[in-house]
Amino acid sequence: xxxxxxxxxxxxxxxxxxxxxxxxxxxxxxxxxxxxxxxxxxxxxxxxxxxxxxxxxxxxxxxxxxxxxxxxxxxxxxxxxxxxxxxxxxxxxxxxxxxxxxxxxxxxxxxxxxxxxxxxxxxxxxxxxxxxxxxxxxxxxxxxxxxxxxxxxxxxxxxxxxxxxxxxxxxxxxxxxxxxxxxxxxxxxxxxxxxxxxxxxxxxxxxxxxxxxxxxxxxxxx
Numbered sequence: 001x002x003x004x005x006x007x008x009x010x011x012x013x014x015x016x017x018x019x020x021x022x023x024x025x026x027x028x029x030x031x032x033x034x035x036x037x038x039x040x041x042x043x044x045x046x047x048x049x050x051x052x053x054x055x056x057x058x059x060x061x062x063x064x065x066x067x068x069x070x071x072x073x074x075x076x077x078x079x080x081x082x083x084x085x086x087x088x089x090x091x092x093x094x095x096x097x098x099x100x101x102x103x104x105x106x107x108x109x110x111x112x113x114x115x116x117x118x119x120x121x122x123x124x125x126x127x128x129x130x131x132x133x134x135x136x137x138x139x140x141x142x143x144x145x146x147x148x149x150x151x152x153x154x155x156x157x158x159x160x161x162x163x164x165x166x167x168x169x170x171x172x173x174x175x176x177x178x179x180x181x182x183x184x185x186x187x188x189x190x191x192x193x194x195x196x197x198x199x200x201x202x203x204x205x206x207x208x209x210x211x212x213x214x215x216x217x218x219x220x221x222x
Contacts, residue, residue, distance in 0.1 A: 010104060010119060018103040019096065024058075026122035029187040031055060031153065033128045034063040034101075034109055038076055040086035047155040048095050050199045051128055055153060056184040060128070062086055062097045069107060069141070110142035113149045124187040128153045131160035131196070135167045147173050151186045152194035165196065 031051045048060040086097045106112040127150045137143045176192040
């Protein structure tokens with residue numbers, strides 16, 4: 001049995017507990033923002049709030065990864081610690097911080113999305129990611145499947161837009177790019193479909209925050 005198959009067989013009560021006692025009803029529009037959140041910062045919250053408005057979402061779910069396979073374990077805070085910090089930073093009635101990957105038993109984004117869409121087939125999911133990740137997504141396992149599983153919203157990051165839009169993924173899926181004015185329709189679109197959203201920019205990054213913590217100029221988990 002594959003990890004994705006295992007994840008799709010998770011019981012409804014377990015899934016509801018992972019989501020804080022909630023199961024989304026049919027037609028619910030959910031943006032998925034994955035990452036290590038090591039740590040979560042205001043930039044994550046800013047793009048989530050922007051996506052709620054621009055995409056017409058009911059909620060954004062932060063999928064806090066137990067361990068990003070592309071990042072070293074050294075320097076990675078514990079999952080519970082990162083989730084607690086993410087809940088403080090992301091405090092918003094329509095941002096839901098989760099450990100879904102841990103509950104589903106999945107490691108890679110494509111696996112997680114397959115499991116979620118199998119388990120919640122009537123929810124309108126959108127995969128969200130920053131332009132920095134679009135630029136290097138070809139390093140992700142089974143990355144083209146992400147575009148075939150869900151509509152994708154790319155959110156601008158300072159200095160990344162040009163490189164991201166000239167990269168392999170943007171070029172490969174260029175025929176399925178939708179105009180920014182169609183963003184609100186994205187959750188109901190048949191994949192592949194993606195949109196690049198320009199909007200408020202934050203220069204914050206987890207890497208910079210960790211570096212500042214090492215230098216003693218900021219507290220990371222306060």
